[in-house]
Amino acid sequence: MSDPVRIPPRVPDKPRIPDEASERRLFEIRREDESKGIVKGAGVRPAGAPFPMASVETGYYGIPLLKEPSWTWEIPLYFFVGGAAGSAAVVGAIANYTGADRKIVRDARWIAAAGSVLSPALLISDLGKPSRFLNMLRVFKPQSAMSVGVWTLLGFSTAASATVFAQLLSDRYGPSFPVRLLENAGEAAALTFGLPFSNYTGVLIGASAIPVWNKNVGNLPIHFGMSGLSATVGLLELMGSHRSRALQMLGLGAALWECWEGFHLESRREPALDPLRHGASGTVTRIGGLLSGPVPAALRLMTMFSGKRRSNSLRTAASLSAVAGSLLTRIAWVHAGRVSARDWKLPLEIGRASD
């Protein structure tokens, strides 16, 4: 057995300072030797390499910057109920003032009152500390859409319930001056609060840090308002006012607006809007959009050219579709917000083409 060849260590005269050119050359020599089979690997290459890296292209390992909305199922439902209730108060009051059918007025008041009981219940049950709901009433902050919304809800709930209460009293005991005063004042107040209440939830999510929401801040409130109107009209029709031409016109108007909204959302090629087009949230958005816009619009137009019997069933289908579409639309927007918050590229402004 011979001794292995001993290579005397070479001590450099002065410490070698690595520079880029020599390091690059060293790397090239290693790669060359690796390809010729002289060495097994050019440097250390751990299992699993190359690893994900933090960079301008990959962000911080693709960990989302933004936090997902932590709202639970109550919130989209609240958006739906609140939107329908707010519009119902407006529709009911206008129906009353223009001397329309009493049934519409009474049903609309009931929808508004039901919404004014359900809305706070949903809102409170979503709170992390429901027992502290009243802390919302410590302050009024115009710069917080949530604060403005809570005060609007408070005014609306009081007014809408007072209206229905007065209506019950006058049904049972006959009209009297104080009851009529309560009824009229309540209705006027419900109309006033109902107008912002029908669509403020669009402001609430529009003025946020979630990209898909704040990119639509200019159209979300109108969109939510029209969606609420469409739900109110549908509910009123399902409650028996399916002959009203006024409701037909309102329903058609809201459905046409939702068609335009859908077109608007589909035609903008912004990466921030991807959650509205792709994946599960995209599917829900599109189904909700179809049920709120084109389907009821087409059904309502068809009723104008069909016989009485057929027209009734077409209109019922339109009402059902509008109500379901309105609910799905709210669910879709909250869902899309969650998906959008997970998109780490948007807040870092890392480019990507939308498809």
Next chain:
Amino acid sequence: MPTTAFLTDSTLCIGCKACEVACKEWNNVAEDGLNWSGFSYDNTGAVGAQTWRHVKFVEQSPEPGFGGNAPELNSWSFSSDVCKHCENAGCLEACPTGAIVRTEFGGVYIQPDICNGCAYCVVSCPFGVVERNQDDGRAFKCTFCYDRQKAGMTPACAHTCPTGSIKFGEITQLLAEAEARMAQLHERGMQDATFYDASDTSVGGTHAMFIVRGDPRAYNLPPKPEVPTVYLRKAWRSSAIGAMMLLGGAIAAFLADGNGRARQ
């Protein structure tokens, strides 16, 4: 009261996570899950309800082969992340209970006895810092050690930092310090040293400033954070238009259908 700030210098950070531990110990913050992320040595991921300081482990491709290694071996820098305590804070503006306040030291503080867990601050933070604690229901984030500052002490993280990476002090003084440090780093050849305080955005500057190497985006620092109140004008205009459409539509429809009562 002095207006205070953090200056986190990632060129000095060794990733020891002492700031995370000190923060948890002082503020009695619960553990945030003992999970392996599986993609880097950072197993925490991000700041959140139960992580008020978080050391980012930024692995980057070095200049080719620098140091005699294959490029598969990356350079490693660390940066201790924290609530930015924005000058225009989205969470503070959004809070409907007034639980989130600006302290006399300029920090943004959530009063835990007021917060009712509405979670609106969560979607209003452009840095994704505030989070609702699922067990507790309320929102939590870095308090800027308000209690310690009130007693004239340094926040726990800055106090414990062994390398001086987390600096704490009066904000104008720290800004001057940051400028001097940047000049020093550039002079030493670290041309990619970058200062980040978002002062050129609607956030209007932060009370947690950073010196990082290279593009801040690799550190999950957004180039253009926006305080959501900038969207309010547009949003309420749309709301007003929507309300007028509803009112006008209803009036028009019921007036046009004037004989509705007779027909029914």
